[in-house]
Amino acid sequence: MTNSTVWNHVDEYFLEKLIPVDRKLEAVLQANKVAGIPEIDVSPTQGMLLYLLAKVKGAKNILEIGTLGGYSSLWLARSLPKEGKVYTLEINPEYASLAKQNIKDSGYENKVEIIVGNALDTLPTLKNAAPAFDFIFIDADKPNNPDYLKWAIQLANPGAVIVADNVVRNGEVIDENSEDERIQGVRQFMDLLKEETQIESTAIQTVGTKGYDGFVLAIVK
Template identity: 45%
Template sequence: MSAASAIVDAYIGAHLIAEDAALAAALDHNAAEGLPPIDVSAAQGKMLQLYARMVGARRILEVGTLGGYSTIWLGRALPEDGQLVTLELEPHYAAVARANLARAGLDERCEVRVGPAVHSLGAMVAADEAPFDLVFIDADKPSNVAYLQAALMLTRPGSLIVVDNVVRDGRILDTASTDPSVLGTQALFDAVSKEPRLDATAIQTVGAKGWDGFLLARVLA
């Protein structure tokens, strides 16, 4: 199934997603610098970009930068005076991302902040930063609920929260799992289901990145 779905992803890309030197260079740079190949696919990146445009995002928050591939997709959805803040734990990954963003001409629009995301988010809440129109969460899964709680404090009614990797090859159904990533994702579903300020769903995906999915939540109040 994975081989066939990867071919379908290639078909989608060939028909709907233009070749892009900056994005290709970002992936090449990530590989050369030893970053794990866990970026979103091109089709998923384009989907995130369309989400940002559909909500008219002027401020975007990303939790989990890696090498900035998804950051480029999201940053290109912003108007010229828009801002994207992306949070990355690893200083080396952040340096690679900054170089990729500069190559894509987005370094003035996208700010990479380094350190544990929970701490960075706490500082943002304490500083009463302006609300974000879209939040993309794609970092360590055990902290998903903490990221969600911070996102609720950093958004406004009508904002969109997107969380990646919420199906995990179907392991989300394993009630006996001891995998911290599965447990963190199950806790995310539980938290969202009990949160009256969110209207949410989750969509399964299959493609070059395997069987996974995204959780989508609109902030109500």
């Protein structure tokens, strides 16, 4: 078997053993597929990881940069206590509209606020309009990752957890000469993490149904 085949089988095994079938979450993925949204959501095992990290943190206010169809938003919303809320940012109005319907159909419309627009325009509005955040998930356009990190630091409570997805890029992150602006965005993001004294961080490489990739896990001092 190829590596990717093994990775898929192992993911399926973990799903069977650890993550119960959830019809509402499956319905979101199906709705996204029918709508033609790129199938780049987190996997179920990754969604569960976000849920567990936010729950361990005891997060009440969560910021997500990059909504897509709302699949990861729902995983995060499920981690919240009664009074908690997810603020999620999406640049594409059509994706945001579908995410809104998906979230409503799942019964979490009171837990999730979708903010439509370019995140670098909408992030400044959160400084006074929303509480500081306990958990921040960065999963949007990679060239802007450095700016998203700068805003995350400004909007975070001390001790906040920051997770950034897709930082390995099938190993291409180590190519300093890459002409791919996504690769360079992640590399600049890493350079910023290295220099930023307010953050402690690590990176985890992952394999599975989403191929070979990884994420950054950080805590704001």
